[in-house]
Structure formats: structure tokens, C-alpha cells
Amino acid sequence: MNLFASAIDWILDPANYVGLNAIPLRIGQHLVFSLVTVLIASAIAIPLGYLIGHTGRGRGLAVTTSGGLRAIPTLGLLTLVALWVGIGVVAPYVALTVLAIPPILAGAYTGFEAIDRRTVDAARAVGMSELQIVRKVEVPLGLPLLIGGLRSATLQVIATATLAAYVADLGLGRYLFSGLKTRDYAEMLGGSILVILLALALEGIFALIQRFVVPRGVSGRLDTAPTLRTGSPTAAR
Amino acid sequence: MFTITRGRLALVSAVAVGAVVALAGCASGDPLDEGNSSADSETLVVGSQDYYSNEIIAEIYAQALENGGFTVDRQFRIGQREAYLPEIESGSIDVFPEYSGSLLQALEADAAGGSPDEVYTALEAALPDGLTVLDQADAADQNSWTVTQAFADTYGLTDIASLTEVTEPITVGGNSELETRPYGPTALKEKYGIEIAGFTPVEDSGGPLTVKALVDNKIQLANIYTADPNIESNNLVALDDPDNLFFPDNVVPLVSDKVDASAAEILNAVSAALDTDTLVALNAQSVNDQAAADTIATEWLTAEGLI
Numbered sequence: 001m002n003l004f005a006s007a008i009d010w011i012l013d014p015a016n017y018v019g020l021n022a023i024p025l026r027i028g029q030h031l032v033f034s035l036v037t038v039l040i041a042s043a044i045a046i047p048l049g050y051l052i053g054h055t056g057r058g059r060g061l062a063v064t065t066s067g068g069l070r071a072i073p074t075l076g077l078l079t080l081v082a083l084w085v086g087i088g089v090v091a092p093y094v095a096l097t098v099l100a101i102p103p104i105l106a107g108a109y110t111g112f113e114a115i116d117r118r119t120v121d122a123a124r125a126v127g128m129s130e131l132q133i134v135r136k137v138e139v140p141l142g143l144p145l146l147i148g149g150l151r152s153a154t155l156q157v158i159a160t161a162t163l164a165a166y167v168a169d170l171g172l173g174r175y176l177f178s179g180l181k182t183r184d185y186a187e188m189l190g191g192s193i194l195v196i197l198l199a200l201a202l203e204g205i206f207a208l209i210q211r212f213v214v215p216r217g218v219s220g221r222l223d224t225a226p227t228l229r230t231g232s233p234t235a236a237r
Numbered sequence: 238m239f240t241i242t243r244g245r246l247a248l249v250s251a252v253a254v255g256a257v258v259a260l261a262g263c264a265s266g267d268p269l270d271e272g273n274s275s276a277d278s279e280t281l282v283v284g285s286q287d288y289y290s291n292e293i294i295a296e297i298y299a300q301a302l303e304n305g306g307f308t309v310d311r312q313f314r315i316g317q318r319e320a321y322l323p324e325i326e327s328g329s330i331d332v333f334p335e336y337s338g339s340l341l342q343a344l345e346a347d348a349a350g351g352s353p354d355e356v357y358t359a360l361e362a363a364l365p366d367g368l369t370v371l372d373q374a375d376a377a378d379q380n381s382w383t384v385t386q387a388f389a390d391t392y393g394l395t396d397i398a399s400l401t402e403v404t405e406p407i408t409v410g411g412n413s414e415l416e417t418r419p420y421g422p423t424a425l426k427e428k429y430g431i432e433i434a435g436f437t438p439v440e441d442s443g444g445p446l447t448v449k450a451l452v453d454n455k456i457q458l459a460n461i462y463t464a465d466p467n468i469e470s471n472n473l474v475a476l477d478d479p480d481n482l483f484f485p486d487n488v489v490p491l492v493s494d495k496v497d498a499s500a501a502e503i504l505n506a507v508s509a510a511l512d513t514d515t516l517v518a519l520n521a522q523s524v525n526d527q528a529a530a531d532t533i534a535t536e537w538l539t540a541e542g543l544i
Contacts, residue, residue: 082446086449086450086455087410087439087449087450087453087455087456165438166438166439166441167438167439167440167446168437168438169438177412177413177440178414178416178417181319181413182319182413182417183319
């Protein structure tokens, strides 16, 4: 408990709010780094996942590959990439993107796969083109699972982005490494607490988003009277 | 709907497996606890730093002791000095390859430097009760401020003080604890007036990432150990240190009371045979040939006729 108290003291110490190692600066770096990583991973994984989910092709390959990606130790990959491109932010970006791709990819294609085939067939039957089916039926209906994937990816990236400090002057990981090596456990625990708080905050935000992206008519909130006005296939259920 | 159910099931199984793995991780907890409980009077616990060269020396000690009839419990790769020193002081570890100057500075922050023998004498006095150092080896593996040959040529660098001649900004790279070490960037500024533009953390203790950063000119000044074979193979220069900014760091076995006269004799014989060139050669087998510490140790001990 004593250590915990000193960690809180460390977080509240005004001396840790000035200069190049200030807590708000490190939190900002950590957050920007994590969000950019998730964006890059999304740009790769979402289109790919949608393609797999819509066509139903390449699913086996995607499952195997993303399973393989999940098994790669991030620190090992980080070191390997850093030996190739040098120290700095590039290696952490690559390593963490690899970490973030599998959950987003899975969220994207399972989102499509979870849709009742009859819904998609109905959309096709009313004359929607394949692109319209994707845009108007599959994407909105698959959104909750995709957000779930993004949520899990963000959580993993926030927690693992501490590794960026292994090769770059970046993020909350700096406190963990320097605290560990100099036996300053208040700093180390304080840094960890900040990472946890950041992860929880983003979890909260994603939980909210996940509630709001559920299209009307598919959620458990059916009692809120789905409108039939649009005649959209989603309301047919 | 079937897909969703299956997805849920997979999720539940994944969580369950994750929990089991996490719990298993907790159960194996602190590796030193095990060492404590299994240690009896005949078992000597040999530890090593989280540094490949230190592990090779520890393995040499361990194999030499085993050859002398002792039972050895290896607790290697424990961490940096801050992490393992309390374990040695508490008696959990009996034999540890140490470096005289760095150990002295860890025990006495305001210790004076000097020649290897002066540091050794000071170290003997500084050790807490129950701990002793055996004979020190000629082999030294010191901290150094290292630059590339090209950088040294550009500014005519020879020793640390000559870094004041450098006109471009100098970025220092190394483990994050380097920032607060007594020979760190602050000391460079206060002692020599060398302006350090920035500090880049590279947390591999002067390993391949640090060397690459130096060669790539992403950092200009790095803390690399003098027995590192990378210095030669990458055309680096360890700057001379005439003022003993770095303490002499000769390899010395730090031992507990459980190490008796016959064990001490074995370790002293090892130290007598170990010089810096030998150490660099042993390190090179690890770095360049990727040989395992136990193989390197066995080969060397056999060649020296120690086992």
C-alpha cells in the first residue's frame, strides 16, 4: 500500500508536470501514437475484412494469417524492425500495427458474416447492387462487431505502446523503463497506473460508441418502436 | 445466429484460455523464491546480470564449480544491478560475476575512483558483512563513451574531454538509467563543459540497436562496454578516459559466506586466466557466432585446462 501511495504522490508531484518528461506530454504522445497505430491498422484491416466478409473468400487464409500475427511477440518484432530501419518511431509503429490488425480484421469480417443471409438476399432481391448491399446493409449491420474489434485493438495497443520507449523517446513507457532500471518503483507504478487509466478511459469511450452504432431495429431495443417508414431491410425483422 | 453463438463460444474459450495462461504466469512468480527454498548448504546459487557477457562468465564460474564437486543452481539473467543487489545482500545468491568499479559506485555513491587496484581495495572495504570479493581478473569490461571512427576523425577526437571540439549537436543514446548515472550527460556538461543536445533511449544496454543507431548517426555518443566485439567489427572508437570518469571495471566474483576456501580457489583460478582479450573473444563467439553461453564456457575452460 505504501508503494501505491508513493506512486500516487509521484503522479501528483508538480515536478513531473514540467519539461520534456512531463506527464501530460507523455500521455499525449502515448495517445497520439496509439490512435495513429489503430488508424493505420484500420486502413489495412477494414477493407480487407470487408472484402473477405462480403465475398466469403479467403476466410481460411485470413484466420490463419491473423492467428499467426497474433502469435508474434511484439518486442521481438520491434527489435527486428528497429535493426532494419533504425531506432525511432517507425519500428514501434510497424510492430504495434501488426498487433492491432488481427482484432480489427476479425471484427470486420465477422461483422459481415454474422448478418442473417436472408437479409442480404432480401437486399439483393429488391434490386440493390453489390456495392449498395455493402454500403447500406452489411456495413451498418456489421458495425457493432467492427467497433468491438477496434475496441479490443485499441486496448491492446494502449497497453503495449509502452514498448515504443524501447527505441524512441516516446510515451508512458519511458517511466516504466527508467523506473525499472533505477529502482524508482514509484515512477514505474505511477506510469503503469497512467497507462491503465488511459486504457479504461478509451474503453469507456468505445463502450459508448458501441451502444450508439447499433442500427435501429437490430439492437435489443426493439421496444423503441422501429420505424417501418424507410422500408429498409433492417426493419423487416 | 449459429455464427454468433459459435463466436460467443470461441470468445468464452479464448477468455478462459487467457485466464489460465495468466494464472500460470502468476504461479511461477519470482524465480528467486524457488532458489531460496531449494538451496541447501551444498548448493551454490550462481547469478548473472541480464547481459550476455556476464552470463558467459557466470556459466564459466558455474561449470568450474560443478567440476570441483559443487552443486550449482543457476539463476541467470536477473536484471540490472538495482534489481539483483538486494538479492545478493539478502543471501539468495552466492556467486555473482561483478565489475569492480560499477559495484563500488552502487555501494557508495560518492566513492573515489582510481586505478583498478585502488578501486578493488575500496570495494573490499565497502562490501556489507557476509559478502566478499575474490581475486579480480585482468579482464575489464568498462563503460565507455563511444563514437564512430568517422565522427572521431571529423573532430579529431581522442579522449572524452575532446568532445568539446564537436560543433554539431550531440545526441546521447543508451538505456534510460544512463541519464542519471554519475558519468551520464550531466557529468559530461559539469566536468568538461560538453553540450549534450538530447537523449534517446535505446533499451538494449549497448547492444545491436545502440550500435546501429550510432552507425546510422541517429545518435552520436553511446555507452558501449569496452569488451564488446561490436566496437571492432563496426569501426567504433571508445574514447580514452584519462580522468577516470568511468571507474575501472575489472571482472570480480562477488561471493557470499557459503563459498568456502576450495570454491574460492576454483574461482580464483578462473580469474587468473581471464584477461580482456579473452573476454572480447568469448563475447565475439556469442555475438558473431551466436554460440550458447554454456558451449562457450565449456570450450574455454577445457582449452585452459580448468576442467
